[in-house]
Amino acid sequence: MVIMNGDDEGDVDLRSMAVRLRRMTAEFNRIAHEFANEQRLHTTDVQTLIMIFDAPSPITPGKLREELNLTSGAVTACLDRLERAGHIRRVRDAHDRRVVHLHYREAAQELAGAFFRPLARSTDSVLRRFGPDELRAVATFLDAMNEELGMLRSAPGPA
Amino acid sequence: MVIMNGDDEGDVDLRSMAVRLRRMTAEFNRIAHEFANEQRLHTTDVQTLIMIFDAPSPITPGKLREELNLTSGAVTACLDRLERAGHIRRVRDAHDRRVVHLHYREAAQELAGAFFRPLARSTDSVLRRFGPDELRAVATFLDAMNEELGMLRSAPGPA
DNA sequence: ATTAAAATACTCAATGATTGAGTTAATGTA
């Protein structure tokens, strides 16, 4: 069977899909970096804010360290910057007093709005073109990718 | 109509889709950062290498500056590191001698292999679960997103 | 109870990538 690389008619092969995915990641990163520059923030700070926002329940510095692949010192410095700028709040856990929970403030909500709005518009404009079945396929694909990628957490190598 | 947020039965809404996309970007970034650490490279270097690899024709430092949202000084430094490490080659354009074209060397190919292999395995394992129609839907979605995100290039603001 | 080990977040000096402002060289234009 001949492997076709194009988007036009042929099968969707692994390589073309991987390039698409990498391209999208690059686009997202570029936008995040652009936004960070505008807001006098750092890319790390923006990534951290997004993590804090998207987390279903208040996240901890340790989890952030793991998710962003930073040292604990870098996380502390990043949280210091965000706290100093009034974007987040540190809250000590009452039961386990070693743990800190991170909450965002209104200032950060506005910031997040400014960041997400254009993205949401783009995403919405794309989603509108698809039917429910196709959307479900895309959602299932993304969920599967996220689960699969989540399993690639430095299986080898020490902590 | 009631907006449902879950993955189980309800419609796929904008919010849930946006979160999925952000999550995937975060996973990719984490993996790239992890790989960079292992290889004693920087995240920027890895991103640059990926751009050089995925570009259909040899890319220039100027294009990189634009894509990665860096200053030209940072790009030069990054390319210096990659060239010193034997990953890339700078080639002056014969016709416009201001322009430099970037080519990768074999060393970089091996590096890219080490980086992409696990990702490819994950992607492949996911793609295998979908039929041709669904795959086409996903591919179309990604293409549309990439085009739409590509249009979000700092429309306002000076260069 | 007491001690040791593990876990969480933090501190701080050193490193080094990135910025910001310029320079150099090549090309296009009046």
Place this chain on the structure above:
DNA sequence: TACATTAACTCAATCATTGAGTATTTTAAT
């Protein structure tokens, strides 16, 4: 020929990140 533009580069200053170590709290063992 002079002027403006473009592409890449240089370099001192800045500041995020690392790496090693500290402080505090919790868990497990004796």
